[in-house]
Amino acid sequence: MDFRWDVVWTAMPQMVEGAQLTAQITLLGIGGGMVIGTLCGLIMAFRLPVIHWLVFAYISVIRGTPIVVQAMFIYFALPMAADIALSGFVAASLTLALNAGAYITEIVRGAVQSIDRGLTDAGLALGLSYPQVLVSIVGPLAFRRTIPPLGNQFIISLKDSALFLVIGVAELAQQGEQLTAQTGRALEIWTAVAVFYLAMTFSLAVIMRLIERRMTIL
């Protein structure tokens, strides 16, 4: 069977558009996920009264349901339940942020709890306040430990964004589906789509590796 490069070239502009949308959703998703995950991770690590049970419930719901169901719920069920209608793009970014946020919560909690309790004691013994200990000692050390697992999570989130084709968002995978329907050339289109995803996940991995390299201490 021959591989028709011309199909790939003609499809290129539409695929680039899809890849851009995928990148945007992913960036918003992991950006929002970082904000949610950092806050919730600290709440869990320090077991803040009452509120940590709410965070626990949130993590349990996200981890216990497929991300497709989460996307469907936010896009289709929310307008019925609460009269909140979101565009596909917003629903996709929000779903990804909430989903990544739950996993990042666990990453942050684990990293903070892995820091030797003796270092906190040493900081407090100097007369530092709890927030000062967090900012000067526990935070920087925990941050280094989050980088490898965060890199993993970012890549998972990027790939998960492909399933937003179910809510009609014209990201890369959805473009692949449309192009296949238009051209009837599944081999060329899905090969190209896969190469696009590979290039994006590979870049993400390289960036994370560089950050890790610059913080080799511990």
Next chain:
Amino acid sequence: MSLIACSKLTKHFGDTPVLRDIDLVVEAGEVVVIVGASGSGKSTLLRCINVLEPITSGTLEVDGKRLGERGTSPRAIRRETGMVFQQFNLFPHMTARENVMLGPRKVRRQGRAEARATADRLLQRVGLLEWADQRPSQLSGGQQQRVAIARALAVNPKVMLFDEPTSALDPELRGEVLQVMQDLAAEGMTMIIVTHEMRFAEAAAHRLIFMDDGRIVHEGHPGTLFANPPSERFSDFLGHVKT
């Protein structure tokens, strides 16, 4: 006025009493060595004096500030008490100098240049100025513990607490740490030291305290207590640490 005064201090972990009715008064300039079997509550006592552990009942007064009184936070007491830990607990992401500068910067609100001068003066005092730019992982255990002593001194505490400062060190590295402590004692620093180094206790301590099962059992001049152990418990204990 005494620098440290505990009265009827007790500490429970859950239902387990770990310190019982501790009465302890330490005067300025005094060097007190605490000994006792593992689990007798020595570390817990130091951690209570530094308010790293909340006390269950009794009173604690450091430099005239009574814990729990209005205007006296745990932090106010911790600022006046330097602590040196068995495991050094240096901040691994900072150089030796940065470790020593953190307290002056955050607690004493010194500017960068001033904190740096403070740090360098103290690193010089513990003989480690040439090592100021090294990270803890690049230093030997003895060097790390000397940096930890400099770090604790940098906030200008009124009293220094040492929790088995040489127990994690190889025997050949203990001398350099004990020397720094002996110099501090000679300069008149008030110190409470938990240690099993009996020769150091005899040479440097004004007072020896023997703890057993959360109580202060004996208290007195080290030479006198060593020469005439007042109880079988104490002479047994001495027999154990000597070997």
